[in-house]
Amino acid sequence: MSWLGKKGRLTAVPAGRRTRRRLPHLLVGVLLVLACVGGALWWTTSAQGRVSVLAVARPLSVGHILERADVREVELAVADTIVTVPAERATAVLGRPMATSLGPGALLTPGSVGPAAVPGAGHAIVAVALKPGQFPLEVAAGSPTLVVVTTPSSPGSSSLPESGQTWPATVTALVRAESDQTTVxxxxxxxxxxxxxARVPAGQVSLVMLAGGER
Known part of the structure; x- marks a missing residue:
């Protein structure tokens, strides 16, 4: 190829110079191709390591008969040590009673259904009657909570927990009374x-709802 010189003359450009000008563009093209190939390989590897499993779609309490609307499919990378229920095996758990209470987002496991598994080993279940304002409206079966003693103990009642005492707890069930505003x-x-x-007098307890598995 030739080009006009400063005085209008045609000047030939050496072939070596044209090669040097094209080389950076070739390198950029090669790098783009390698990046695309690497990205495709990464995506394929990641996709192969992910599985579709069942997770809880809404609050479920122990004894509830599991329905299709109660679960949803989620894809995640699951380690070999994590036991889950594959989405294609949903029929194995649907129609069975919940063995424990679970909140939305919790992964379903084979042990989540079947005979009641509450209270768990080393645990016990206690009922508290609470009024509006003593617990969040979002509290449901499976919610992780913090129980807080809110009223000072009476003089001479040294056996009662002190105000400010807290315990982590999980909601297993709740029933809102129709005749009054008390919720058990x-x-x-x-x-x-x-x-x-159980020793704390009625009206001296509040619940704080925690996020996820926070304790």
């Missing part, structure tokens, strides 16, 4: 904590 909530706690909570 069943809580699963460590055995000693359940006994202590």
């Amino acid at each position: 909530i069943s809580l699963q706690l460590v055995g000693d904590a359940a006994l202590a909570l």
